[in-house]
Amino acid sequence: MADFISRINELSLSRRNFIKASTAAAASLSLVGCGNTLMPASSDQVASQDGQWITAACWHNCGGRCLNKAYVVDGVVLRQKTDDTHMDSPDFPQQRGCARGRSQRKQILGADRLKYPMKRKNWEPGGGNKELRGKDEWVRISWDEALDIVASEIKRVKAKYGNSAIFIPGGSELPRAVSLYGGYTQRWGAVSWGAWPEVYPHITGVSGNGASDGNDRFRLRDSNLIILWGANPAVSSNGNPAYNFLQAKKAGAKFISVDPIYTDTARVLVDEWIPCRPATDTTLILGMAYHLLENDLHDQEFLDKYCVGFDAEHMPEGADPKDNFKDYVLGTYDGIPKTPEWASEICGVEPAAIRRFATEYAGSKPVAIITGGAAARINNGEHLPHALLTLGLMTGNFGIPGAGVSPNMHNRSTYAGPTLVKSGGNGLPKIANPISDMRINNCEMWDAVITGKYTDGEGPKKDINIQMICHGAGSAINQRAGLMRGIEAHRKVEFVMTQNYVLNTDAKYSDLVLPVTTQWERYGGTVAGNREMLILYSQVIEPIYEAKDDIWIAREIGKRLGVDADKIDPLSPEQASFNQVAGTKVMKGDGSGYDPLVTITEADLAELGVEGSPQMGRISYKEFKEKGIYQIPRAPGDKLEFTSFEDFLGNPEENKLGTPSGKFQIHSQELSDHIASFGWTPKAPIPKYEPSIEGYEDGKKDGYPHQLVTIHYPRRSHSILDNVSWLREAFPQEFWLNAEDAMKLGIKDGDIAKITSRHGSVIRPVYVTERIMPGVVALGEGAWYEADENEGVDKAGATNTLNGPIPSGQGHTGHNSCNVKVEKYSKPLEPDYKWPQRVIF
């Protein structure tokens, strides 16, 4: 004891270096602060350092789909990897991830996650000071308060204005609740596919937009020539497509790229680059068609047998014989022969190059023309898909292995054909929107909010009064044309709310933000990509902070609206995921039909606690879950190879196309009538060049000498992941400017440029290059709008600041018909990777 006291005395010496310590005052400390968030541990075991690899969802709409795995120790993700489930080979490639997928820890665990429900400080029922949206401060609130606000605003808006005043531009969960409460106004219109969706079925009789049509990757090895027409799969379809094309090149195919940009894909593959002005490709095609006719290089026999509308002798029933394609090209009736010289003036390709290109195309059968959405992503651009298909038909380049014309894009690029591994549905019953006729088009929605008028087919515009905007999944302000109008619209309505995991542009301009879980925090399920494989992902981590699933939010709001919550959310996540797995089918080896993929035993059912029946398949449930992927074995020459229209070519009588004539319709009155019925712009029954609104000609006329193309960018998937500064640094958001143009403008590489369209202005650092043709400029789409209110510019370079909301044709968006002027900007701009994150730290 004496020893103890003396040691205490020694140890206490150091107390000299404080001035005073008062126990009396210490009592007040205990009153104000005694946290008790550290509880007795559930076990005294120190956490094992052995982790587990879990298949993580990589769910983005990036145009690829890859295997992504997370190494998880005690609930914490320490690193990621990609596909190593089998040896890689050209014939049986792994599904490897890209920089984006490998940045998901930064997406999900960055400090900029939305953590709690937040309310705009100056919000009050009815909106309060609505001008403050996007600028106001935020106040943390409880989930109960947040859900009460949403429900009471829905009730209030419905009572005052009716259900159509509630606009839900995106997300699939909240609509379930609101549909049970009388419905809501929807958004519609193609964005990615350009003008293909309504054109392709009318010409070919095949339903869908054509993105899954063309040649299977093995059949591409049969091509003599592959023309990438406004297609850049190395960026827009990450994963294997560029690699699959490389195998075709190794097998002897020549590659030509028609594109205003010398793309990353071109760098890897192409032998020749034909730069063509945006929105004018149809003139290039018509010039080629003229050359084919002039030199008798077209396949008249094919045209006679398989097509209608090419010439006066082969017109569909009821059509004016003068209205045929051949006479249009020759200028028989309009007096304008569509010569290469005529085309060259518009599209910028030299006449000699047009002739050489046409000759090579006609003489290289089989030739595959493959396009992405870009070339046809132009205002009133229906003529382009129609013309491109017609070019293929003129040379008989259809229905034989290695030939064809198709917008074979997105995650089906190089993977045309029926799905070989097909997920089952989750079994969630649909809930119909009782007012599903209330739809506003992408290019008109913000104007509809502001002006109260919208187009509903031919005839006068109709009235609408939107007073509430609810954003689920998506990024409507940032990713739809007319961003500036979007912000104006958001500052007009009485209530705006956003469900998201980060403060994206929609969330920023809202009154209320609700934090949602990412797919890493959810139970799991299947994600599909190319046709040869299916991924089964699992939950990686617990929901972080106070994030909740979207469906939970819909259920809670539904309860407050007094609707049946069990109708909104009738399935457990376990059951929904199981339904997908149990319903997954795999193509038989001879291509004749499908078998179940997964074997399910009574023991599996019991372990999962789900309803279902045992079945026999190719792999066990456990194997699928552990590997996280099933990829169907393939080899050249197998029975699963595919080329569109092979059966029609083989027997055109037996296998008629689903068009009125049973043949390819170079003349389609139905297409023309159909486009007219949307109520915006006309479309001739044959592929005539109809200059785009804000296309090349309009720009020249109105003093906007440059044409902007908006390209997919490797640093993000549309707008998703643009908040990750790692990716920002790796892939700068640069403005592409041709070197000759730059010299004329007095702009050097790295300078800051101001780019102005009729709709808005952005500033960005300039990438001066010969990789883009003169007169054309480019900016990656998806950057997060960042207003500089004083200068009236968007510092981030969101392309929709420049793209106007111009409804046309089938109601698609024409992102690549946009006129701009460019000038040097005198003020500095800090690189965006150094900007403060909208931390969702």
Place this chain on the structure above:
Amino acid sequence: MKLKEEIVFLEIRQMIYAFLGSAFLNPPNSSQIQGILEQKLFVQFPLELDQADFLKGLKLLSRWTITNEDSQLEDILSQLQQDYSNLFVGPGHLLAPPWESVYLTDDKLTFGSPTLEVREFFRKHGLEYERINNDPDDHFGLEMEFMSKLIQMERHHLENQNLEDAIRLSNEHLFFLQEHVMKWADRFTQKVAEHAGTDYFQGLALLTRGYLTWDYELLQNRISLSNS
């Protein structure tokens, strides 16, 4: 007598850590702020140190107390909560992310390997965060609370005259400061002090930094003594 003094001294340190824990971990609430103002906590702080940051912090906190003597609690609270959100919660850019992983990993992410290391430290002493895997374990406030719990255990050992265990815990305390807190507290409190919109949080940041510097030195000296 010395033993009793030592125990009291431990109690003060324990309570300061506990206070810092809750002040950083949770948004300011009305009973807490009312208590601080009524008790004039910062005017008569239980510990006074000859340490520049500490004194500067205390001065700011006293000023905040005096300035707010006649203010409405609701107004003070809303100002503090706003500041707390801007600094630590969001949405938007966080001015002072309060997690160790953000400072000590290359990726600057939450839920990094420090989260697991801190968790192991907690478990070694029979503790676990109640929101494990929902919120990161390496929150600054939680690390402060953990220090307070360690001191509490040390105090119990001392009360039971179990000196060896008390010294062991004191060593653990030092070790945790060394391996975790002191590796990022400086940068973190710097950010808070720089970006805080109120005297309260600016003062709190400086007070914390000063206190930690002092406490760390104290433990280092003491360990060298106990080893001698």
